Amino acid sequence: MSDALLEVSHLSKSFESGNLEKGMIPAVRDVSFQINRGECLGIVGESGCGKSTLARLITLLTPADSGKIRLNGSEYMHSKDKGREIYRQIQMVFQDPFSVFSPRMQIGTFLEDGLVYYQLLTRRKAAEEAVKLMRMVELPEELLNRFPHQLSGGQLQRVVIARAISIHPSLIILDEATSALDVSVQKQILELLVRLKKEQKLTYLFIGHDLAVVRSISDRIQIMYAGSVVEELRSENLKQAVHPYSRELLDSIFSVRDRHTERIQVKTLSLADAGYEACGCQYRRRCPCAMSVCAEKVPELTKAGQEPGHTAACFLVSR
Numbered sequence: 001m002s003d004a005l006l007e008v009s010h011l012s013k014s015f016e017s018g019n020l021e022k023g024m025i026p027a028v029r030d031v032s033f034q035i036n037r038g039e040c041l042g043i044v045g046e047s048g049c050g051k052s053t054l055a056r057l058i059t060l061l062t063p064a065d066s067g068k069i070r071l072n073g074s075e076y077m078h079s080k081d082k083g084r085e086i087y088r089q090i091q092m093v094f095q096d097p098f099s100v101f102s103p104r105m106q107i108g109t110f111l112e113d114g115l116v117y118y119q120l121l122t123r124r125k126a127a128e129e130a131v132k133l134m135r136m137v138e139l140p141e142e143l144l145n146r147f148p149h150q151l152s153g154g155q156l157q158r159v160v161i162a163r164a165i166s167i168h169p170s171l172i173i174l175d176e177a178t179s180a181l182d183v184s185v186q187k188q189i190l191e192l193l194v195r196l197k198k199e200q201k202l203t204y205l206f207i208g209h210d211l212a213v214v215r216s217i218s219d220r221i222q223i224m225y226a227g228s229v230v231e232e233l234r235s236e237n238l239k240q241a242v243h244p245y246s247r248e249l250l251d252s253i254f255s256v257r258d259r260h261t262e263r264i265q266v267k268t269l270s271l272a273d274a275g276y277e278a279c280g281c282q283y284r285r286r287c288p289c290a291m292s293v294c295a296e297k298v299p300e301l302t303k304a305g306q307e308p309g310h311t312a313a314c315f316l317v318s319r
């Protein structure tokens, strides 16, 4: 059996922008990658670059325009009867845990429901399992009888993670799962995710906009810009990133740490507002190294640097 758990090939999705001048928004364009069993692939990029759309395409919450997705070797995007099984096999954890709960449902019922819905356990056995799950995510059993508003955001996110794990998924997609939490709680949840991944042999797709956070948990990182993957490399080699956009992100990590500089860039620009380039490299107008070829052709991911698995979509590399 190959190591690949999830294989995404040439996945694309455009949305109507609602503005005649801007036309369609290419939210995800021709994205291909694979995630191996037991690894954590991180996806990082600024707001509007298509991270959540990519996650929604993989989980079939949004239909793709084109492309293929395989889980354990079988293509599932066009197979109607696989929907329910895919919803079990690929679990999502979102930024806002409150949005997942019904306000009048007790925490215990929330944990039991997944197990009962997928007919993995009876209600009575599921209640016993809920106690074990709480222990696994380091929460006291007493919280099982509480309602969502009686828990903190960090505690609720632990419950959401426990439920995701409870039904034995193949892949857990964490979309900004720690972004809303304060720094110390964020660190605890990241540590919990690392421990659970090891103990339960889990596979993650971890999406975030903070390169330092994504690096701290991921084995490999993909950097996305305007719907495309512009660079991929192992986390430990991040400093060797070559794409000018990756360099911009890396510089902003280091400038946050260096209090003597004022180079902290808070990126609030939405790509939809900025507009997409009709041809060539999407990054070229922001790029300090732009050349004439960048306006003419779209750079493809090609081997970069010496490390295996390091690719970048930039004419600085592929010339």
Ligand SMILES: Nc1ncnc2c1ncn2[C@@H]1O[C@H](COP(=O)(O)OP(=O)(O)OP(=O)(O)O)[C@@H](O)[C@H]1O
Pocket: 015, 016, 025, 027, 045, 046, 047, 048, 049, 050, 051, 052, 053, 054, 209, 271, 272
């Ligand atoms: N259902 C939709 N209809 C129209 N446009 C959409 C829809 N969903 C996403 N978009 C657009 O697609 C682009 C990518 O959005 P997406 O939510 O995937 O970005 P993101 O990288 O997750 O951003 P963030 O970091 O803010 O969560 C944006 O321009 C967004 O406005």
Ligand SMILES: [Mg+2]
Pocket: 051, 052, 053, 175, 176
């Ligand atoms: Mg998002």
